[in-house]
Amino acid sequence: MKVLIVTYYWPPAGGPGVQRWLKFVKYLRDFGIEPVVFTADNPYYPTIDESLVKDIPEGIEVIKCPIFEPNNIVAKLKKSEAQKSAGFLDPNPSFFSKILLYIRANFFIPDARMFWVKPSVKRIKKYISENKIDAVITTGPPHSLHLIGKKIKEELGVKWLADFRDPWTSIDYFHLLPLTKKAKKKHFLLEEEVVRSADSVLMVSNHAKKKYENFNSSINVITNGFDTEEEIKEDIILDTKFTITHIGSMNSERNPKFLWEVLSELSEEDDVFAEDLEIKLIGKLDDTIWQEEIENRNFKNVSRIPYVPHTEAKKYQKSAQVLLIVVNDYPSSKEMIPGKTFECLQARRPILAFAPEDGDLAEILKETKTGVTIDFSNKEKTKTEIKKLYKEYKTVGLKVNNIDLNKFHRKSLTKQLSIIIKDLTTQ
16 A cells, blocks of 8 residues: 655754654554655755654655745845744734735735646646555645645546644634635635545644535544654763753743743742753743743743754753753634643653643643642642752652553554545545
8 A cells, every 4th residue: 555645844954844744654664555755856944854864764755846935035035033933923023024024915826836736736747647655644834735635636536635733724823814804704615615525634632633524524633743763872860950941932922921930930939949940941042931931031041942853852851850841822722732742752751731721731631640730820829830840850850650551652643544544445
C-alpha cells in the first residue's frame, strides 16, 4: 500500500509544524504502508533545524514542486517586517505591517501558499498516472494544501484524508486578522467544503472533532506525541535552581500574566525564593512580554534564549525543575494541545500549564498525572501551585510519577493512523 503525503513543512524546516508527519513517515513502513512525500522545492521557513534530517527514513521518495510565495518577496523588501507579519501576532505593527497583514488576510485565502495549489495538482496528477497511489493525505496549516487534496479527489477519485494539525477558523490568530465580512465568509465556506469533501478527517483534539462532526461522520483524533529518545552523550543534570522553563513561542496572547505577578510577589515576600527562582524562556518571545512582564520586575535570574535545535531543546526540558506550557487565551483554546506537550510528558518533569481547566490539554495532564492546569484568570490557584512546587523542590525534590505515556509514542500513534488509512482504502 502506498500513500502520497502533501506537506509544506519538511526538513530542514524547524519548529512544531514539521514534527507530526515527519514522525508518521518514519514509522509507516512498520505497518505495511509506503509513504511518498510531496513538498515545496523552495519554501519560506521561518526556522531551520538541520538535526531533523536524520529522521527521514532511508529510501523515502520525496517529490519537490516549486512554490511561489509572497513571503519571499516581502522578506527581501523588509526582513523584519516580513517576520512580524508572517506570525500575524505583532501587537504593535508598523503601518507597513498593517498593510501586509490586511492584504494577506483578505486576498490570500486560505493563506499565502494558495499559489502552490494549481502546479501541485498538475504535478500530482502526472505522478498518479504513472504510479499506483492508494490514498492522498494533506496536512495543514497551511490549509491551502487541503484544496490540493480536494481537487485530486474530484478529478481522479483517489481516497483523500485531510489532517488538521491546527484548526482553520478557530486557530489562535484567526480572530486577530483584519478580515472583511466577505473574506471571513469565504474562509468558513472553504473550511466546511474541505471537511465535507474529505473521505476521512484527522484532528488532534476531541474538542476540535466535536466542532466538525456535523460535516463529516468519519473524523478521528490522533494527538501529537513524542518519539524515541535522541542520543544525548552527556549526562543530564537537573537544574540546581528552581527553574521554570518555557520552550517555544510566547506571544501577546500566550502570556501567563498572573504567573509573572505571582512570581514577582513571592520574590518580594521571600529573599530565598527570589534567589532560588530562575526563569528560562527559550524560543521566540514577544518583545512586549519581555519589556512589560519580565524586565520591569524584581527577578534575579532570567535567561532569554533564542530558538535552539530540537535535541538541545530536549536537554532543557529534562534538566528543568518545572516545565511551563501556555496556550493562547482565545475563544477556542479548549481544543488546543501544543505540540511540545508530549515531549514535556516524555521529559518526566512537573508541568505547569495555563489553559482551560476543562480542555483537552488539562485532560491529558490529569490522565497521565504529569502536571496541573490553571485557568488563565485564576491567580489564587497560580500562587498555591507555585508554593506547593517550591516546597517540594526544597524538601524532597521535584519528581513525576507519570502513568500511561506509551500511547503518546509516535510509533503507537502511527499504528492508529495505519488502521485509519487501511479502513479508508477498503471502503
